[in-house]
Amino acid sequence: MLKIEGVHTFYGKIEALKGVDVNINAGEIVTLIGANGAGKSTLLMTVFGKPQARSGRVLFEGQDITRVPAHEIVRLGIAQSPEGRRIFARMTVYENLQMGCLPTDGSHFEDDVRMVFDLFPRLEERRNQRGGTLSGGEQQMLAIGRALMSRPRLLLLDEPSLGLAPLVVRQIFEIIKKINEAGVTVFLVEQNAFHALKLAHRGYVMVNGNITLSGTGRELLDNPEIRAAYLEGGH
Amino acid sequence: MAYFIQQLINGLTLGAIYGLIAIGYTMVYGIIGMINFAHGEIYMIGAFVSVVTYLILSALGLGYVPLVLLVMLMTSMLFTSVYGWSIERVAYRPLRGAPKLAALISAIGMSIALQNYVQLTQGARVKALAPVISGGITLMESDGFTVHLSYLQMFICVLTVVLMVGFSFLIDKTSLGRQQRACEQDRTMASLVGVNVDRTISMTFVMGAALAAVAGMMVTLYYGVVDFYIGFVAGMKAFTAAVLGGIGSLPGAMLGGVLIGLIEAFWSAYFTIEYKDVAAFSILVLVLIFRPTGLLGKPEIEKV
Ligand SMILES: Nc1ncnc2c1ncn2[C@@H]1O[C@H](COP(=O)(O)OP(=O)(O)O)[C@@H](O)[C@H]1O
Ligand SMILES: [Mg+2]
Numbered sequence: 001m002l003k004i005e006g007v008h009t010f011y012g013k014i015e016a017l018k019g020v021d022v023n024i025n026a027g028e029i030v031t032l033i034g035a036n037g038a039g040k041s042t043l044l045m046t047v048f049g050k051p052q053a054r055s056g057r058v059l060f061e062g063q064d065i066t067r068v069p070a071h072e073i074v075r076l077g078i079a080q081s082p083e084g085r086r087i088f089a090r091m092t093v094y095e096n097l098q099m100g101c102l103p104t105d106g107s108h109f110e111d112d113v114r115m116v117f118d119l120f121p122r123l124e125e126r127r128n129q130r131g132g133t134l135s136g137g138e139q140q141m142l143a144i145g146r147a148l149m150s151r152p153r154l155l156l157l158d159e160p161s162l163g164l165a166p167l168v169v170r171q172i173f174e175i176i177k178k179i180n181e182a183g184v185t186v187f188l189v190e191q192n193a194f195h196a197l198k199l200a201h202r203g204y205v206m207v208n209g210n211i212t213l214s215g216t217g218r219e220l221l222d223n224p225e226i227r228a229a230y231l232e233g234g235h
Numbered sequence: 236m237a238y239f240i241q242q243l244i245n246g247l248t249l250g251a252i253y254g255l256i257a258i259g260y261t262m263v264y265g266i267i268g269m270i271n272f273a274h275g276e277i278y279m280i281g282a283f284v285s286v287v288t289y290l291i292l293s294a295l296g297l298g299y300v301p302l303v304l305l306v307m308l309m310t311s312m313l314f315t316s317v318y319g320w321s322i323e324r325v326a327y328r329p330l331r332g333a334p335k336l337a338a339l340i341s342a343i344g345m346s347i348a349l350q351n352y353v354q355l356t357q358g359a360r361v362k363a364l365a366p367v368i369s370g371g372i373t374l375m376e377s378d379g380f381t382v383h384l385s386y387l388q389m390f391i392c393v394l395t396v397v398l399m400v401g402f403s404f405l406i407d408k409t410s411l412g413r414q415q416r417a418c419e420q421d422r423t424m425a426s427l428v429g430v431n432v433d434r435t436i437s438m439t440f441v442m443g444a445a446l447a448a449v450a451g452m453m454v455t456l457y458y459g460v461v462d463f464y465i466g467f468v469a470g471m472k473a474f475t476a477a478v479l480g481g482i483g484s485l486p487g488a489m490l491g492g493v494l495i496g497l498i499e500a501f502w503s504a505y506f507t508i509e510y511k512d513v514a515a516f517s518i519l520v521l522v523l524i525f526r527p528t529g530l531l532g533k534p535e536i537e538k539v
Contacts, residue, residue: 048427070426079428086424088417099417102410103429150429 001026001185002047002078002154007056009039009046016042018209019056024154029176029186031196031217033230034206040189041083043206044156048073048080060154075103079152081143083159083189089132093123096131096142100149108151116145119175137168144175154185161192173199193230197221205230237380242504243497248388248457250496251395255450256473257480257488258402259319259443265419265483266439269335272342273322275470276349277315277444281451282461283353284311286362289455300367304390311448318349319444323437346466354463361462368456391453398449399489402442406485415439419483472499472512475519481532490530494518 002024009017016039024030034040046053048070058066065073074080079100088096097116101109117124120141126134131142140160147155157176161169173195180186190196197203197217205213205226213220220226256278263271285307292303326345330338371385406412414435417425426432454469455461472495480491495515502514522530 050423050426069431070423071429071431074427074429082424082427086421086427088420088424090420091413091416095413098410099413099425099428099430102414146428 001061002187003057003059004043004047005057005059007043007046007053007058009042009051009053011042011051016209017046017053020206020209020211022204022211024185024187026153026185027180027183028201029180029188029199031188031190031200031203032206033190033193033196033203033220033226035229036191038206039209040206041158042209044080044082044158044187044189047078047156074150074152077151077153078156079147079150079154080156081140081147081158081160085139085143087131087134087139087142087146089130091131092128093131093134093142094127096146097149100146103150109149112149112151116148119148119178120145137164137172140164140168140172144172144179148179148184152184154187155179156187156189158189159191160188161190161195169195191230193226194221237375237377237382238504240374241380241382242500244382244384244388246497246500247493248391248496249499250493251391252450252453252457252492253469253473253476253495254489254492255395255398255446255453256469257476257492258485259447260474260477261480261482261485261488262415262439262443264477266415266436267327267331269327269338270342270474271322271327271440271443272339272470273326273346273349274443274447275466275468275473276346276353277318277322277466278447278451278454278469278473279461279463279466280318280349280353281311281315281444281448282455282465283357283362283451283463284314284448285452285455286364286461289364289367303367307452308449311452312445315444315448315451316441319440319447320437323440327440328433328436350463350466357463359463361460363460364455366456366459387456391457394449394453398446402446403485405442411435411438472515475515478529479519479522481529484529484531484533487529487531 004020004022007017007020008015020043032040032043045051047058049066049068050070053066057064060076060078065076088099091099097113101112122138123141123145126138131139134142144157144160160172160176164172169192176186176188177199188196188200197220200217203215203217203220204211205220213223256274259274259277260270263269263274288307288310289303292306297303322345326341327338330341368387368390371383374382374384406415414425414430417430418432418435422432454465473492476491476495477488479494480487480489498515498518499511502511
């Protein structure tokens with residue numbers, strides 16, 4: 001469904017991605033783990049061309065989207081809940097969801113809001129509150145909800161558990177599973193490697209802008225190197 | 236008392252005009268974080284187009300006032316929209332991401348170019364037109380002074396209120412307004428959810444320009460004369476109004492405009508008319524010392 005082929009991405013002279021290959025099949029949850037600064041967020045943003053890959057290709061369902069502008073990519077069926085959530089702080093919860101449905105023709109808006117509120121009842125209670133005043137967990141729910149409003153077939157999630165209480169983290173992961181079971185392919189970037197790999201069908205490990213390992217979630221969880229680098233001392 | 240009320244009416248009329256221009260400054264600042272220094276020229280062009288339209292209409296023998304006004308309004312809005320759109324394309328878009336100073340200089344250059352262009356094509360002398368809306372009502376009479384409210388002042392104030400209401404609705408409740416606010420708050424995120432950022436910025440310039448055209452037409456009707464230099468003075472005043480109200484805030488722009496209009500009117504009436512601009516700018520300095528974000532400006536909130 002999503003094929004990333006030999007992608008190199010730069011910030012000025014700094015090479016953040018050094019030839020990355022990732023393949024995501026329809027229906028999967030694929031997890032990407034890696035230390036801080038490895039280039040995970042850069043990879044997700046490169047899918048939207050922000051920044052654009054300097055070389056290599058990004059293919060979505062066979063179509064080359066490397067040079068397609070971001071606002072058109074979301075119309076092809078990819079949505080992102082980016083690093084830092086990036087809620088529109090001075091808009092209400094409801095308005096944030098309205099922003100999310102922009103790529104659609106709007107005819108399913110009411111149903112989709114209902115679906116998001118059913119997934120995240122907290123958001124319904126706060127529907128007229130400004131995004132900037134929500135707690136971290138609520139903002140994360142809103143970021144995922146906003147992404148779902150575009151009815152994506154592929155959902156990119158950048159560290160949805162970051163900074164959240166363990167109980168909320170568990171909720172979020174359960175919901176990611178539900179979303180996937182409803183037919184949405186998920187590409188999940190996480191530092192919370194244990195939870196993420198348990199959830200995932202497959203996973204990749206990124207170090208310094210390179211993919212160093214890949215395998216099924218189980219394989220990666222059992223891999224001693226991974227245990228040492230990403231799991232020991234974790235949960 | 237009567238004299239006071241008369242100045243209030245004059246000040247509000249003037250303030251409405253400044254407010255409409257100030258909205259253009261504040262919206263463009265909100266979305267790209269830069270002052271559009273060519274905005275005063277847009278207003279001047281709006282004034283010229285409405286005069287020229289008026290002259291053409293009278294040459295054609297069209298005299299039905301509401302229709303004349305409507306045609307003047309539509310033509311000047313159309314022309315300024317094209318100019319506003321072009322200014323963004325020529326002076327701002329190529330420099331997006333460049334240091335702000337570069338875009339600033341490019342806008343000032345644009346402003347000088349437009350001034351000279353109008354001077355060359357329209358001549359350096361003032362253009363005048365006969366009063367289109369005349370007459371008015373006498374509100375009250377006391378101490379031998381009559382308070383006069385002209386139909387033109389009513390027209391200006393009512394049109395401004397209508398535009399403000401419509402405009403607030405557009406920004407608060409429509410998809411275009413939400414897209415503009417999204418671009419103001421986080422341009423990258425806006426593009427991720429599907430906002431065409433370039434087009435939204437263009438639309439913002441166009442909307443500001445259209446409102447400036449309305450102000451230009453009002454000034455034409457109010458003073459009966461225009462020249463190629465009015466954009467600079469009114470632009471400075473409206474910019475002051477936008478900063479006074481809190482740059483980036485729509486109600487702030489309107490409030491700032493009305494305040495500047497009132498200060499000017501009262502200062503000219505009770506003190507010396509020569510110092511009216513000094514008074515307006517002094518108030519601005521005072522407000523900024525005590526409230527750097529302007530009267531209704533929001534303090535810079537942290538990026539979430
Ligand atoms: N906007 C940026 N400008 C310059 N360098 C950046 C920018 N964003 C990220 N980087 C650099 O690119 C590398 C990868 O960052 P990132 O993709 O955020 O990593 P991760 O998400 O895995 O923590 C880091 O070295 C980071 O400092
Ligand atoms: Mg990151």
